[in-house]
Structures are given as structure tokens and as C-alpha cells.
Amino acid sequence: MARWQILLSEFDIVYVSQKAIKGSAIAEFLASRALEDYEPLNFDFPNEELMCVAATEDHPWKLSFDRASNAVGNEIGVVLISPNGDYYPFMCKLDFDCTNNMAEYEACIMGLRAAIARGIRTLEVYGDSTLVIYQLRGEWETRDPKLINYRKIVLGLLEEFDDITFNYIPRDENQMADAIATLASMLELIKRRR
Secondary structure, three states: OHHHHHHHHOOOOOOOOOOOOOHHHHHHHHHHOOOOOOOOOOOOOOOOOOOOOOOEOOEOEEEEEEEEEEOOEEEEEEEEEOOOOOEEEEEEEEOOOOOHHHHHHHHHHHHHHHHHHOOOOEEEEEEOOHHHHHHHHOOOOOOOHHHHHHHHHHHHHHHHOOEEEEEEOOHHHOHHHHHHHHHHHHHHHHHHHO
């Protein structure tokens, strides 16, 4: 016992709390504690008589999208954010080979379809893919044959909205969608190990 006290007295132990946690760190933490009997959340509206979701002009719905890639494929994540700040996350594993830009378009399309299914008519879309955002704004030409059809699909979905804008945000400001896409990739890795 005395020896243990002598050893401890040689060290100064200082605890420093971390000021910020990256979204991917949260996703890694959640994925490491995945449950065997996991059941996905049901995102259906609890009020079936509700025919559409209205937004005030001051605070429209927002959509953030992103993709995550790893050795086993591509995953996409989307977050719909209501005018009152409620978050509705969606994630999906892409079961086909695709480029990063194709995965970004897939994420955007999944988010737009989720918004349409909820009757959202005014939407601000945020993504950290410069290429996809500027192509959808019409500021950059879409030359890659793999992306032309994706852009056409998005343009077709735009008819369902009264007002929609596409906004570029840096990756470090797109943390929620990034964390969901990263979580989707980790859940796939956990599933494959079993």
C-alpha cells in the first residue's frame, strides 16, 4: 500500500474537458453501443388528419445532406429541420458503385423526396458539395454523363415546391448530416461483422 502511494505522488494528473465534439465522434460513440434488438424509429406523423406541413415565412424547413464513403461502399445522410428546430434524420446505404458526386446527388434526392412526402412546400437546401450545389443552382454546367440524369431528377422534384433554394456550406458546418451518413456507414460495418 505504501509503495502505491509513493508511485502516485510522482505524477500530477490534470483533467482537461473537451470543448467541442465533432459529429463523427458522436456517430462513432453511438455505433459502438449499438443494440442487438435495435428497431428503427418511426418517422410517420402522429396526427393522420394533418394534410400538410405549413411553415412561417420567417422560418422555412431546412434540409442538409451529405455522403460518407468507406471500404464497403457509400452511405448517405439527410436531416430535415422543422421551423421550430425539430430534427428528422434519414440514412441509407447505397447498394451500387458510385462516385462521391453521385452519392451527394442521391442524398439530395432522398431528402427532397422526404420533404415532398411531408407536404413541405418551402425549403432551404444545404450541402457541402460545391459541384452539386452550383450545378443545381444552374451556375455550373453539368458535363459528367453520370450526373446529367441526377440533375434532371432533382429538377423534376423542384416542381413540388413553391420556393426552394440551394446553399453551399462548408463541411465543418454540415456536421449533423455528416454524422448521420457516418453513422450509416458504421452500422453497416457492425451488421457485416455479425
